Amino acid sequence: MLTSIFGAFKAFLKRTLQRLAVYLLAVFVVSPLTISLAFAEQKLVAIEGRTMGTTYHITWVAKSSFTAEQTANLQAKIDLRLLDINQAMSTYIPNSELSLFNKTASGTAQKVSAQLYRVLEMARKISVQSAGAYDITVGPLINLWGFGPDKRVTKAPSAEQIAAIRKRVGYQHLKLLADNKIKKEADLYLDLSSIAKGYAVDQLAKIVADAGFTAYLVEIGGELVSRGLKPQSQPWRIAIESPIAGRTVQRVVRVDDVAVATSGDYRNYFEEQGRRYSHIIDTATGRPITHNLASVTVLAENCALADGLATAFLAxxxxxxxxxxxxxxxxxxxxxxxxxxxIEKMTPGFAQRIVQ
Structure with missing residues (x-):
């Protein structure tokens, strides 16, 4: 079984840099001579802010009469929702729901909010369907190898250290009970950084849609959802970053009406005696993976799913x-x-979205 998630803030920031392998191309070009009346009555409205150790950007198509005050009111709702999600799922807020559960002893059952329970359900489903490649309990191993908040190591841990920590890892030790209760049957440490951003993207998209907008792009740290088209029926496009140093563009992709997430292993690693150790951990061995997949971008019906699958696929x-x-x-x-x-490889449906 393989897995990869980030244990805490420091690794999460590094992971955010990887996953910014997807960044927005929200620029469109039109000739003044071809601007239609319908286009003249529309405009792009954009807001941005910080959350989850990274940034968010939201762009939507609004009527030209949409005011700055209306924009500020919508952003206030968005920021409030993000605070709520963080209070439920953050591992760096000491009194978040997740942090409080992580501090409990093995055998403890705890009732959690409906949204946290829902995300744990989604995470478990991905774990089962990926045969454990995705596992939100892998944080202790991530920390042991120096990719978590504890420290940055330059030497591989011993076999004895790995064996001891592996006893604390395994999604099957987390039980989802009735009435939004969860129970740990080992000394687990849960980390949702591989799915929480995707879930947050979905929730912000819902706020924008509920406000009456049908064309928008919502992005947090490179994970995104788009709906509809830009003015003059232009599709939303993103650039996928190449693993080559210098942040060059690998491909430009049309992403209308889809959720997108990317994960990569080409920045977060250390070397010892000429051997490179990735932050992607194989929980079957407790050691970094050795395969040659550098980056994967996933399209899905919602961003939480895309987020989790991108992590699973990379593992x-x-x-x-x-x-x-x-x-x-x-x-x-x-x-x-x-x-x-x-080398590139893609599914047939993804190939149809390639612009260049």
Whole structure:
């Protein structure tokens, strides 16, 4: 079983940099001679802010009469919702629901909010369907290898250290009971950083849609949802970053009416005696993975699912991930480390969205 999630803030910031492998191309060009009356009555409204150790950006198509005060009111709702999500799922807020549960002893049952329970359900479903490649309990192993908040190590831990920590890892030790109650049957430490951003994107998109907007793009730290089209029926587009140093663009992709998430392993690692250790951990061994998948971008019906699957796919490797994607109707784009450079592989549906 393979897995990858980030244990805490420091690793989460690094992971955010990786996952900013997807960034927005929200620029469109039109000739003044072709601006229609309908276009003249529309405008793009954009807001931004900070959350979850990264930034959020939201752009939507509004009537030209939409005011700055209305924009501020909508952003206030968005910021309040983000505070609520963080209070439920953050591992760096000491009194968040998740932090309080993490502090409880093995055998403890605790009632949690409906939204936290729902995200735990989604995480468990991905864990089961990916045969454990996705696991929100892997934080202690992430920390042991120096990719968590404790410290940055440059030496691999001993076999004895790995064996001791593995006893604290395993999604099957978390029980989801009736009435929004959860129970740990081991000394678990849960970390939802591999799905919470995606869930937050979905929730912010709902706020924008409930406000009456049908064309928008919502993004948090590179994870995003888009709906509808920009003015003059232009599609939303994103650029997928190449693993090559210098933040060059690998591909430009049309992403109308879809959720997108990206995960990569090409920035967060350390080297010892000429060997590179990735932050992606194989929980079957307690050691970093050794396959050659550098980055994966996933398209899905919602961003929580895309977020979790991007993490799972990166842990699984390209062969297993590609088969999973085909069998389950998931569109995905893989960048693979070859002997002389990077190789692309993508599902047929993803190929249809390639712009350049």
């Amino acid at each position: 699984m490797g390209v062969e297993k991930s590609y088969l999973y994607a085909i069998d389950n109707g998931i569109e995905a784009f893989f960048i693979i480390k070859g002997k002389t450079g990077f």
